[in-house]
Amino acid sequence: MSHFVVIGAGQAGAALVAKLRSQGFDGHITLLGAEDAPPYQRPPLSKAYLLGEMARERLFLRPEAWYAENGVELRLDTPVEAIDAKARSVTLSGGETLSYDRLALCTGAHPRRLPGAIGGDLPGVLTMRDLADADRLSPEMVEGRRLLVVGGGYIGLEAAAVARKRGLEVILVETADRILSRVAAPQTSDYFRDLHARHGVDIREGCGLERLLGEDRVTGARLSDGTRIEVDFAIAGVGVDPATDLAEGAGLAIENGIRCDIHCRSSDEHIWAAGDCASLLWTDMRIRLESVGNAIDMAETAALNMLGRGVEYRPKPWFWSDQYDVKLQIAGLNAGWDAVHVRAGATPAQASHWYYRGAKLIAVDAMNDSRAYMVGKRLIDAGKSPDPARVADPDTDLKALLA
Known part of the structure; x- marks a missing residue:
């Protein structure tokens, strides 16, 4: 019996295993997740979930029982240590080895963290990417406290919006001359700057973080313009990097993520990739698409091609953000x-x-x-x-x- 292994129990991994079963694959499927929660939605984490408007169980893409009922061995809290592409096996954190006939990498991306040299490793300096991040952040969101958001991209702006709705004072710093400078036109930056200003966010553009202050916990910050501010905690919203460590260790080609061909196959004929970790050719550019739509569509295409269907992936990019x-x-x-x-x-x-x-x-x-x-x-x-x-x-x- 064929054994298909999927590393990464997020949106892409969940979509991929569901597609395999819906297409009639009757072999063994193992879905490996490093987190202790079954596959869940990420977008509500920094919005409805953090606001307390969505229960934890509503985040889950499917009831956990669905996986067993559909013959998917879901193994949570199970990080993968290494892939041996030649032997076609993966080694789990406890030392166990699993052999595979086909492997899919849906490992997502990691949030960039502020350097320890500027105090980024102080307690109270948080990121917003996964469920554990949201659970760590929620108790900090107390009315009247002061939050420093580092980074004026969509993650930083969404965090600022939630904090203001929960009654916190928010200072947001962006090193570039305008928020959203890497992802949007000045007109869109102007729209959201005005939106946040009307909601009381103190946006400081062209102003970087020089150093976070504090001993046992972050208590303040020194900015590049020389000002010092007091804060109760900080959120780093400075982007993400594709999670390619396993792929690199296995010798796969890396180019802004795991390099995939038009069929979502990596440089190894037995390994596919999908979602935030994977790069693909779009028009004349090699890109990564960090979106729910791409995670689902690319994963479903990868599943079809793991079954030998020869389907080309032609993404139609779309994204969204909710603020106030x-x-x-x-x-x-x-x-x-x-x-x-x-x-x-x-x-x-x-x-x-x-x-x-x-x-x-x-x-x-x-x-x-x-x-x-x-x-x-x-x-x-x-x-x-x-x-x-x-x-x-x-x-x-x-x-x-x-x-």
């Missing part, structure tokens, strides 16, 4: 944009930003405007690029752009 009462929906990838056209919405809270590279529409940021998002996504998927003047004209019927 604003839902940001992003269609496409804005890499290489040279013009952004702003379309006003029906209310001041509504807006959409349309990214063009030359005459080609490549991405849309839609704030509280699901219609603009859906139309933009359909246009991008179809390879259609409407006249930017029509896009920016609020009198233009969005649906007419699809004609």
Whole structure:
């Protein structure tokens, strides 16, 4: 009987094993998870779960009993130490060895931590990535306390929004000259800067963290502009790195993640990868897509190809972020944009930003405007690029752009 092993019990790993079973694979499946919780949703961690609006059990993608009922051996709290690609085996943290016929790596990504040299290892300096992070962070979120958020990307901004909703004072520092500078146009940065300012977040752009202060616990920070501030705790929202240690140890090709071909196969013919840990070729770029949609779609494609189906993976990037009462929906990838056209919405809270590279529409940021998002996504998927003047004209019927 064939044995398929999946390392990583997150969104991608859960989608992959479910797809294998739904496609009729009747061999042995082992799903290995380093955490002690069954596969769960990550996006609510920094939103509804941290706000206390979602119970732990509601995070789970499926009831834990589903795995046994569907012949999936789910082994939690089981880190993998090494992969022997030649022998086709994995070694678990306790020394046990499992042989495999096909292996899938769904190992995700690790949050970057602040260097110990600047106090990043002090107690009270936290990250926001997994369930354990959220559980450590929740008791810190006490009304009236002061939080320092380091990093003005989406994770940092979402953490700031939750903290303000729970009544904390928030200072956010961003080394770059504007928040979201690496992922969005200035127009989108302006929108979210104004949103957070109206909710009382003290955003300091062009201002880095020089050092965290404290002995037994973080108590303050010295910023690059020379100011010192007192804080009760800090969150590092400075990005993630793909979890490639196992793949590197196995000799797999690494290029901004585990290098995969169009079939989600790694450089080893018996190993596939999916989700945040995997890099893929998209148009003329090798990219990683850190999103739920990509984790599911890539994992399901990998599952089909582990069964020999020869299906090509053609991602259709989309993302979202919830902050206060604003839902940001992003269609496409804005890499290489040279013009952004702003379309006003029906209310001041509504807006959409349309990214063009030359005459080609490549991405849309839609704030509280699901219609603009859906139309933009359909246009991008179809390879259609409407006249930017029509896009920016609020009198233009969005649906007419699809004609």
